[in-house]
Structure formats: structure tokens, C-alpha cells
Amino acid sequence: MSTPSPAVPTLAVFKLASCDGCQLTLLDCEDEFLALAGRVRIAHFPEASSSVDPGPYDLGLVEGSVTTPDDARRIREIRAQCRVLVTIGACATAGGIQALRNFADVEEFRRTVYARPDYIETLATSTPVSAHVDVDFELRGCPIDRGQLLEVLTAFLAGRKPDVPNHSVCFECKRRGTVCVTVAHGTPCLGPVTHAGCGAICPAYGRGCYGCFGPSGSVNLPALIPLLHRDGLDDPATERFLRTFNAAAFDTCDNESGKEVRP
Amino acid sequence: MSERRTTAVLDRTGLDALVQVLRARGRTVIGPTVRDGAVVLADLATAEELPFGWGTEVEAGRYRLVPRADGAAFAHTTGPQSWKAFLHPEREKVWDADRTADGRLSVAEAPRARPSYAFLGVRPCDLRAVAIQDRVLAGGRYQDRGYRERRAGAFLIAAECTEPGATCFCVSMGSGPGADAGFDLALTELVDETGHRFHVRAGSDAGDELLAEVPHRPAEPETQAAARDAVDAARERMGRAMPPVDLRTLLGDSLEADRWDDVAARCLTCGNCTMVCPTCFCTTTEEITDLTGDHAERWQRWDSCFDLDFSYLHGGPVRASARSRYRQWLTHKLSTWYEQFGSSGCVGCGRCITWCPVGIDITEEASALHDELAARLRRHDQEGENGRKESEP
Numbered sequence: 001m002s003t004p005s006p007a008v009p010t011l012a013v014f015k016l017a018s019c020d021g022c023q024l025t026l027l028d029c030e031d032e033f034l035a036l037a038g039r040v041r042i043a044h045f046p047e048a049s050s051s052v053d054p055g056p057y058d059l060g061l062v063e064g065s066v067t068t069p070d071d072a073r074r075i076r077e078i079r080a081q082c083r084v085l086v087t088i089g090a091c092a093t094a095g096g097i098q099a100l101r102n103f104a105d106v107e108e109f110r111r112t113v114y115a116r117p118d119y120i121e122t123l124a125t126s127t128p129v130s131a132h133v134d135v136d137f138e139l140r141g142c143p144i145d146r147g148q149l150l151e152v153l154t155a156f157l158a159g160r161k162p163d164v165p166n167h168s169v170c171f172e173c174k175r176r177g178t179v180c181v182t183v184a185h186g187t188p189c190l191g192p193v194t195h196a197g198c199g200a201i202c203p204a205y206g207r208g209c210y211g212c213f214g215p216s217g218s219v220n221l222p223a224l225i226p227l228l229h230r231d232g233l234d235d236p237a238t239e240r241f242l243r244t245f246n247a248a249a250f251d252t253c254d255n256e257s258g259k260e261v262r263p
Numbered sequence: 264m265s266e267r268r269t270t271a272v273l274d275r276t277g278l279d280a281l282v283q284v285l286r287a288r289g290r291t292v293i294g295p296t297v298r299d300g301a302v303v304l305a306d307l308a309t310a311e312e313l314p315f316g317w318g319t320e321v322e323a324g325r326y327r328l329v330p331r332a333d334g335a336a337f338a339h340t341t342g343p344q345s346w347k348a349f350l351h352p353e354r355e356k357v358w359d360a361d362r363t364a365d366g367r368l369s370v371a372e373a374p375r376a377r378p379s380y381a382f383l384g385v386r387p388c389d390l391r392a393v394a395i396q397d398r399v400l401a402g403g404r405y406q407d408r409g410y411r412e413r414r415a416g417a418f419l420i421a422a423e424c425t426e427p428g429a430t431c432f433c434v435s436m437g438s439g440p441g442a443d444a445g446f447d448l449a450l451t452e453l454v455d456e457t458g459h460r461f462h463v464r465a466g467s468d469a470g471d472e473l474l475a476e477v478p479h480r481p482a483e484p485e486t487q488a489a490a491r492d493a494v495d496a497a498r499e500r501m502g503r504a505m506p507p508v509d510l511r512t513l514l515g516d517s518l519e520a521d522r523w524d525d526v527a528a529r530c531l532t533c534g535n536c537t538m539v540c541p542t543c544f545c546t547t548t549e550e551i552t553d554l555t556g557d558h559a560e561r562w563q564r565w566d567s568c569f570d571l572d573f574s575y576l577h578g579g580p581v582r583a584s585a586r587s588r589y590r591q592w593l594t595h596k597l598s599t600w601y602e603q604f605g606s607s608g609c610v611g612c613g614r615c616i617t618w619c620p621v622g623i624d625i626t627e628e629a630s631a632l633h634d635e636l637a638a639r640l641r642r643h644d645q646e647g648e649n650g651r652k653e654s655e656p
Binding site: 032035036038039150151153154155157158160163165166167168170171174175176177178179180182183184185186189191192193206217218220222223224226227 | 298354538550551554564565571572617
């Protein structure tokens with residue numbers, strides 16, 4: 001194996017609170033992995049190799065959310081070491097499933113779940129990386145899409161903007177010819193408010209989108225919620241549907257519909 | 264062409280023979296079939312795959328398949344796809360670029376997929392939609408080569424409409440329910456005491472020639488009359504209607520209407536209406552590089568005026584609000600389309616009503632805009648009247 005030239009950019013992969021599924025997506029790029037390894041030097045990727053080079057790094061991928069004081073400290077270090085920082089997955093971009101604690105009493109969880117609660121050092125909330133440091137690009141999904149990850153990496157190498165549209169999952173259903181599960185079956189679906197990127201997998205198998213990619217660029221929840229109610233979700237179920245993967249991300253997106261932006 | 268076109272009657276066996284002859288000639292036969300609780304358009308191996316015995320019940324934002332006792336194959340309304348999925352596919356490669364050994368770039372136009380299509384069961388509204396896309400994509404100075412080539416080789420078999428749905432309004436748009444032009448063959452399905460049969464009219468030399476290859480019997484006057492009556496009856500049973508006004512000027516005079524705020528509050532901006540619309544043609548281009556950086560591709564893919572990125576210029580989207588995006592869609596569809604392409608962009612198929620998850624109804628929006636404009640003009644007249652009275656001595 002030839003020694004990479006110094007001009008080859010370095011790639012580092014980090015993990016905070018997460019299930020590892022998003023960084024596994026990188027290892028799942030089997031057909032492209034050798035080509036990638038020829039274009040970047042993988043300097044820090046503990047899941048793939050115990051050989052770790054010190055920073056700084058040209059591109060850092062961060063999976064996971066900030067849930068402990070140590071995470072909060074570490075993400076600042078990571079940011080300081082990475083020229084470009086890209087967060088990958090619902091945990092890193094919105095807090096993830098573990099952000100369900102944000103709507104509950106974490107102290108109660110600690111007492112109920114752990115035999116020795118005093119061993120557990122945790123923050124009251126699970127927060128996205130962007131709540132702590134500047135992030136250059138957020139790649140959504142639980143887990144992220146392999147094709148989109150490759151697109152982000154190739155775009156970085158070519159010095160261009162990644163082609164990651166922020167329109168709704170409905171675009172993807174219609175493009176692949178999937179019959180609308182809400183209109184034709186009365187199935188609750190978050191597709192109309194969810195960020196595209198997965199290729200609309202769930203509706204293709206007859207189930208509603210559960211919003212794991214988080215809000216699209218143009219969300220009108222007040223228009224969607226009556227449909228979810230009509231299709232059988234009560235208020236608590238609707239709330240749970242919207243918050244399971246991306247915490248409060250749907251609640252907090254701006255509803256700009258109805259307002260004309262006039263110069 | 265002055266020679267008389269063939270008219271004939273096919274039974275179900277004849278219809279299947281039609282499919283087989285087309286397939287034997289190397290054509291990909293696309294037609295309606297049942298999948299995932301809807302009538303979709305797909306590659307048919309035999310006429311038996313047509314949705315015999317299935318009808319549809321539709322409303323704004325709702326679509327259900329319902330069994331039909333009569334076994335009819337073309338008694339359903341328009342489904343979630345249109346023929347544009349085949350003629351104007353959602354994604355198509357435009358060119359490849361490679362870095363050559365001497366460091367230069369070589370760019371090559373991508374070969375277009377050019378299946379030899381036969382479309383079976385094209386509704387008259389959709390025939391009109393194909394004609395509109397012909398004008399848009401192959402009629403002007405800048406032609407879409409892939410579309411033009413696929414379209415030029417396509418064989419169109421219309422199915423006249425005898426069972427309009429609750430969201431249909433082709434009569435308002437002058438595009439149905441009968442087929443008058445733009446087809447190679449036009450079928451009218453009849454199921455009555457005489458049996459299940461298809462009245463067929465040829466609309467082109469290719470249609471005449473194909474019909475000769477298929478077992479059929481001559482069209483007796485009774486069947487011809489029954490076919491005409493069935494289509495005439497459908498004309499009276501449209502589920503929706505546009506307000507009987509000049510929509511082109513209505514939309515042109517409604518740019519500042521309050522109704523846009525009302526519809527924007529209900530609109531998900533999900534883009535479904537534009538994706539299901541048989542005439543919406545907008546695309547964007549994406550450039551893809553591979554990991555080596557030595558190969559790039561340009562692809563064209565469907566886009567929508569509801570996509571924020573669609574109007575993105577430096578600094579942000581021009582049409583950021585839902586109000587401005589819905590207004591763009593409706594105004595283009597019903598009004599500025601005339602200036603651009605010489606016709607309306609709407610054919611009255613009702614897909615945007617049925618497949619809008621929240622059931623926004625283009626005919627209801629047009630009526631509301633009409634009511635608002637009429638009220639504004641009345642107020643204006645009133646004020647003018649009062650003004651004149653006040654100025655009298």
C-alpha cells in the first residue's frame with residue numbers, strides 16, 4: 001500500500017450518545033469504501049480501526065447527541081480539531097430517541113432504572129450538536145442514508161455543496177410511484193412534513209412515514225395534525241409520533257404558511 | 264386524411280389479442296392495473312392484468328378501490344400516476360463528463376432511454392395532458408430530446424370516460440369525457456345485456472393497421488349509439504366544475520387576493536399536487552461527482568414550485584411563503600400557461616384534488632377567488648356610484 005500524500009484530506013469519525021448505526025452506514029459503503037480510502041486518510045474511526053491519529057482533521061463526522069457533561073466538553077474539542085464538521089443522524093442533528101427525556105423527569109428515570117443512581121452522571125436533556133458548537137452541515141435520518149452520506153463526502157472532496165434536498169418525503173413517494181398511504185389507505189403518515197432523503201422506504205411497504213429524518217424545509221403542522229387525528233391518532237399518540245426520533249424538532253419549526261414575505 | 268377510419272367491436276379476447284400484438288411488435292404496453300390499493304399504471308403482460316371488476320370512490324384527499332359487479336376494466340378514475348411518469352420520467356441522465364488522461368474534460372450527451380411504448384387506457388383528459396406536454400417539452404425552441412423521442416414512438420389507446428369520479432371536471436376544461444383527437448385507437452367500454460365489449464375507433468393509420476391484426480367484428484349501429492350515449496351520460500355526471508368564467512383573467516386579477524392566505528393555512532406545501540398533475544413538467548438538474556473526482560454526471564429530475572429550493576436565488580428562495588408558492592402554481596396552471604404555451608395547463612383530471620392529503624380543491628379555490636373578485640368589483644362599483652352622487656351639486 002502506498003503512503004498517502006500529505007495533500008490527502010483526513011477524515012475523523014466521532015461518537016457521542018448514539019447507537020452506532022450512522023457510523024456503521026459508512027462501513028456499509030462496501031462498494032465505494034476502497035475508493036473512499038484512496039481519497040481520504042481515515043485518521044480517526046475507532047469503530048473501524050484501533051489505530052488513531054491525532055488531529056487536526058479536515059473533515060469530522062459526528063454521530064450522537066450531547067447527554068453528559070463529558071459529551072458537552074468533548075464536542076468542543078472535536079469542533080476545535082475539525083476544519084469541516086458534519087453531524088450525521090437524528091441524535092446528532094436533533095437529540096435522537098434519547099431526547100424523550102427532554103419531556104420527562106430525568107431524575108426519576110435515574111432513580112427507577114439504575115441500582116446505583118449515583119454512578120450515573122447525565123444531563124437533564126439530550127441536545128443536538130448544533131446546540132453546542134457551529135456545525136457546517138447536518139445530515140438527517142435514523143439512520144442516515146448511505147447514498148446521502150456518500151454524496152456529502154464526494155461533495156466535500158469536490159469542494160461543492162451536497163445535493164441533499166430539503167423537500168418532503170411526498171416527493172420521493174411520487175417519484176418512485178408509491179401509492180399515497182394517507183389518501184388511499186387512511187394511514188397516519190408524517191411524509192408531508194418530513195425531510196426527504198430515505199427514498200420513502202416506509203410508505204413503499206405500506207406504512208406511514210414516522211418522520212425519522214425530521215422536519216422538511218417547509219412544515220405546516222396545523223394542517224397535518226387534523227389528518228393524523230382523523231386517521232386514528234389521539235393527541236398523546238400524535239405527540240409521540242412527532243417526537244419519537246427528533247425530539248422537539250417538529251414542534252419548533254417555523255410555520256410560515258399563510259404569511260406572505262413582502263419586501 | 265379523408266379516408267374513413269375503422270370502427271369495430273372487440274370482446275375481452277380481442278382486447279387481449281391487441282395487447283399481444285403490441286407486445287409481439289416489441290412494444291412495452293403500459294396500462295392500468297391494481298396495486299397497493301389503487302389503480303396504478305404499469306407494464307402489462309396481458310390484458311387480464313387490467314383492473315377488471317374494480318372501480319374507485321374518490322373525494323378531495325381520499326381514494327378507495329371498490330369492487331364492481333359488472334367486471335368493467337375502465338370504470339375507475341385517474342390514479343396517483345399519469346403518463347408523464349413514462350414520457351417525462353422522474354429522473355434522466357443528461358450528460359457524462361470525464362477527465363481525460365491529458366487532464367482535459369470530455370463531455371458526452373447521455374443516451375436516452377427510448378422504450379417503444381403503447382399506452383392502453385389513456386383517458387381523454389390525459390390525452391389532452393399529453394398534447395400539452397408535447398407543446399411544452401417538444402414544441403418550442405428548446406426541446407427535451409428524451410421526451411420527444413419517447414413520445415414520437417408511442418402508440419396511444421384511449422379509453423373514453425363513462426364513469427367520472429367525484430373530483431373530475433374535464434367538461435369544464437373541454438378535455439373530455441369523449442376522445443376527439445390525439446389517439447391511435449379509442450375504446451369505449453360497454454357492459455350491458457348484450458355483453459362486455461369495447462367499441463373501437465381508429466384515429467390514425469397506425470391504429471387502422473393494428474386493428475386489422477386483431478380479431479374484431481364490425482361496429483353495428485346499436486353499439487355505436489350505446490358508446491356515444493355512455494360518453495354523453497358521463498358528461499352530465501361530472502363531480503366538480505370550474506366557475507364558468509374566464510379563468511385566465513380571474514387569476515390575473517387575483518394576485519393580491521386574501522384567499523391565498525386562506526389556502527396557505529391549509530396547504531402542506533408537500534408538492535403532491537404537482538407530482539400527480541399530468542401537465543406539471545418542471546425539473547431541476549443535479550450534478551453528481553464520484554469519489555475519484557474524475558467523473559461527473561448531470562441528471563434532470565422532477566421538481567416542483569412547492570419546493571423551497573425551486574425558487575432559490577442567491578440569498579434565499581424567492582417564493583418563501585406557502586401563499587406565494589400556491590399562488591405560483593395555480594396562477595401558472597390556469598392563467599400564465601396561456602401566455603407561455605397558448606392553452607390552459609389544467610385538463611380537469613381531478614388528481615390534484617384527490618391526491619392532496621388535505622384535500623385542497625382547485626375548483627373550490629378558483630370559485631373562492633371568483634367570489635372574492637366579484638365582491639371587490641361590486642364594492643368598487645358601489646364606491647364609484649357613491650363618489651359620483653357626492654360630487655353632484
